[in-house]
Amino acid sequence: MVTTVKRGSVNMPKILRHLSHRTNNVREVVFQREAILDKDTKTKGTTDGTEGSTGLGDKTLSGPAVNFGYEKSTNTDLSGIAENTVYHTITPELTIGGLKVLQTPVISRAGILEQTGARISGQCDFFTPSLATIKQLDNFGETSQFDEFEAYDKFIDIERAVYTPSDISSTGNQTIFISEGSTYNPGYEVDRIRFKIKTADNLESITLNGQEDGSGVALRWEAIDTCTPTDWLLIDLPIRDITDSDTKEVYQNGTGLTFKADPVTLDVDKLSGDSSNYLSYLQIATSSSNLIELKDINIYKSAEWSLETIKDYRDEYMQISAVRVRGDRTSRRRAYG
């Protein structure tokens, strides 16, 4: 059956396209939803005195499984038949880039001094194309995990592009310098790295290097799943507050590809921007020496927006109110590392 997406009387994608030539309030955000893990559940007691017991040694509880409400650290497929389990299907983190939205305002920052310290918050509205249009976009329509926006989903925006190296079209592994000669660029300002890549080779790793107290430090995101970006693939990964063996997903054609942080010796907050403490270069390693194209490389300070209110005007557009739940003062990052 042929399905068509109604453009609505507003034609939001066209408006966004036109507006983007006139204002930077049209943003390309990354949609993020956290992984949904198995929940802690009990179907059996400790001894066979339970009411659901049918025989000696049986500890079955009567009634439905008791769901304690909190998550475990596992993300597995469960049928719910096994002891102390309930149904669960693997639900990894969703991180899908390339969502064009109109944001007002782009930066909203209010300092609130609380008993626990200073907190930076803010609020804004996003105007997005209709859900039907969004589901036609790369990855959004291809993964079965995304069906609609939900409260507490997140949009990650480039609040400030800190380092924007030039586009590259070359072969083999690429080294992109952030600090050259007597330039010592700091790391404390940046949160994430984003770029688009196209190559026939497998993308093997992305390594951000720096110098801390004059010694080399690095954060390496290693592709655990085979990642072959024969068409433009948007990579957007965090580079701040990462611990060894953390994993993140990069979505390609609706499938999450896992990247693992290993090793992690780089702490961007400690790179204050002097001759001993600075971000030095970015390395992108591939499996062979075919043509590699990189564009829109951006090492940036991010703003994380948590969706609060979603108003869907069907074929027209969606108005989403969001709050900024996390934020800090970069001056403090530099001072306290």
Add this chain to the structure above:
Amino acid sequence: MAKDFLNVIERALMMGVSDKINAAVTGDVYVYGEFPETEDLKFPAIVVQQTASGFQEQLMGQNQTFGGVSGTGEIYGVAYTLHIILERDTEITVGSDVYKQRRLLNWLMLNIANSIMDIDWAVYQEETLDVQERHLETWRNIGFLEELQWYGASADFMLTFSNYRT
């Protein structure tokens, strides 16, 4: 070794109440350890909400014997508020009768109270417990929430246990 009595008691309490209540009815009664996410919520629901915990009583010289082993400890108290929530059309079969609405609420209030007093902790505990006292206060806020079309009631419950460490 660090002890985990608060979690062990909360889990045992939830398992104990669910096990006892469900054994007495045909149909499922659901017990939650916090206000459930909307997609998890099924009725009738019993929510075990922990509201407070802390030292109840100190012992002479902090000495305590637990299972024949000496250590230090206190009597520790933990308070919960139990909530019963059911929808207007929630029904449970008790014996051969179908119970709904206020009749079901009344039955649940009494039988949850009975279940709590009858819990044999050894059947549900995942670490050895020494629960000393349990007190269920009166059910209150018994009624019907018009906006949600829910029947409900709440009661405070507290217990004390030996907080023991070597």
